[in-house]
Amino acid sequence: MLLLAPEKAQLMLDYYLENRMHLNPWEPQRDSGFYRLEHWQQQLTDNRRLFAIGSALKLVVLNKNASEVIGVCNFTNIQRGIFQACNLGYSVAAKYQGQGYMREILQAALAYVFDELNLHRVMANYMTSNQRSAALLKQLGFKQEGLAKSYLKIAGIWQDHVLTAKINPAH
Secondary structure: OEOOOHHHHHHHHHHHHHOHHHHHHHOOOOOHHHHOHHHHHHHHHHHHHHHHOOOOEEEEEEOOOOOOEEEEEEEEEEEOOOOOEEEEEEEEOHHHOOOOHHHHHHHHHHHHHHHOOOOOEEEEEEEOOOHHHHHHHHHOOOEEEEEEEEEEEEOOEEEEEEEEEEEOOOO
8 A cells, every 4th residue: 555656647547447437336427637647647746745734645555566556545634633534435446346455455544544643533435325335334343424415426416425434443
């Protein structure tokens, strides 16, 4: 798991091109610029800046020979002060789905966010139809906190989302 360098933008572009159909039902509609190398070079540069100022941690997991992306794990909207919380989003390549990679990735990433960043709460929301995410978050100890109607516009449609959170076990 790492913050991918801008020089490795082709890996991200390949991930999203290869998994476009797999990810489409779970993500916002993307414009054509999203699928360009320049976009990913800028995005990876921005990811490093956001980490440096403490507002996001956008991790990429590569296969053993670092030739392709297995998945991504993003902790965004990091808030300090009295909240000490963030939002979690993630995706895994279609060919790695169902093999336990995302559980392993999220376990390690959550340990870092709780132990090193010392955040108190991580919030993760999923569409009501996404039973894989529901099961994964439950396995990881996320607790359901509610249902947000028409919460995010995913695949061009306003979708209801189940709201979950995990509290830092050390707090």
